[in-house]
Amino acid sequence: MRTHARISVIGAGPGGLTCARILQRHGIQVTVYDRDPSADARNQGGTLDLRADDGQIALREAGLLEEFFRLARPEGQEMRQTDPSGKTLFHHTPEADDLFKPEIDRGQLREMLLGSLLPGTVRWGYALDTISGPADGPRRLHFAGGETVETDLVIGADGAFSRVRPAVSPVVPAYxxxxxxxxxxxxxxxxxxxxxxxxxxxxxxxxxxxxxxxxxxxxxxxxxxxxxxxxxxxxxxxxxxxxxxxxxxxxxxxxxxxxxxxxxxxxxxxxxxxxxxxxxFALPVPHTWEHMPTVTLLGDAAHLMPPLGVGVNLAMLDACDLALALAGSATVDEAVQAYESIMLPRSVEIAKTLEHGAEFLLSTEVPDFAEGGEPR
Missing domain, CATH: 3.30.9.30 (D-Amino Acid Oxidase; Chain A, domain 2)
Structure with a gap:
């Protein structure tokens, strides 16, 4: 039963932490394991936007939307494109009350999510090596250094080169x-x-x-x-x-x-x-797998795509959907099935749209909202 299940999230990025936060809000115990030795072991990267139709939905379910708006920079939605000579092709300046996709530093987002969790939720310095055990559980997590942990559900939120993904899919990202x-x-x-x-x-x-x-x-x-x-x-x-x-x-x-x-x-x-x-790198399109009751994926571990503004938002929406499915289902197996029935079709559809999106990063085309429409 999900109320007594041992739930293990691998990866303390925005997706994994969002999932843990929403689970705890519903009274479900969860442990997050991360390979970094501490929360501040490395720079978390640049700024990102959280959108009203995905990332902000997850933060609302996490009870953190107001705190996000206190930290976020709506003015960060300003965008300018020039040609290589420096000539401006378009310049978008957001309205003062535009909160569709305000920017926040990745490090600030992570600190906010970490601060919302119960003490001891995240265990630092746990680098996953392999997963063993039968498909219907329990599973055993084998960490570098020899420590093992028995668990009933493994959630792979560990990014592009996930150590959890091989438990459900042989696919690896391609350059x-x-x-x-x-x-x-x-x-x-x-x-x-x-x-x-x-x-x-x-x-x-x-x-x-x-x-x-x-x-x-x-x-x-x-x-x-x-x-x-x-x-x-x-x-x-x-x-x-x-x-x-x-x-x-x-x-x-x-x-x-x-x-x-x-x-x-x-x-x-x-x-x-x-x-x-x-x-x-990106995963092939489509990327799906046969349902397994004890392992699932979210974010880049499930659907790594070119960096065109969807990655963190999709990861957090995945996390939200999975946590709510676990909170609303009688068993872990039912919850994972319900989650994957939503996440996999959604990610496949978006991945098809962005399949060659890396080339768009080099395109000279002006985005379609440059003539006065709303950014998407």
């Missing part, structure tokens, strides 16, 4: 052919005023069909920029570079973007600190 190279800019208004003006309170983008740039405002006067390029996944190694070769990478990038405007090229020449290499 899309497009890669991000991330750069950081601190104290933007004082030290990088031209970039700060270009980005405004939200984001700015440009592309020429083969390469692109996307810059986004984070809280605390920080800006992150992603250089988007069609390169092999191992381009650094095949070029005789390592990610620490900042000067040599910068020289290569300045050559690649030689015909871009000085305003955009300063993104390459003026960043603070080293770059971060982020090749983009």
């Amino acid at each position: 899309t052919g497009v890669s991000f190279l991330e750069a950081w800019f601190d104290d933007a208004e004082a030290r990088h005023p031209d970039l700060a003006e270009l980005v405004g309170q939200g984001s700015a983008a440009a592309a020429d069909g083969n390469r692109g740039m996307f810059a986004q405002r984070n809280s605390g006067n920080h800006i992150r920029v992603y250089l988007i390029r069609r390169v092999p996944a191992d381009w650094l190694a095949t070029s005789g570079l390592t990610i620490g070769d900042t000067a040599r990478i910068r020289a290569r990038l300045l050559d690649e973007y030689a015909d871009w405007s000085p305003r955009w090229r300063q993104v390459i020449s003026d960043n603070d600190g080293p770059y971060v290499d982020r090749p983009l």
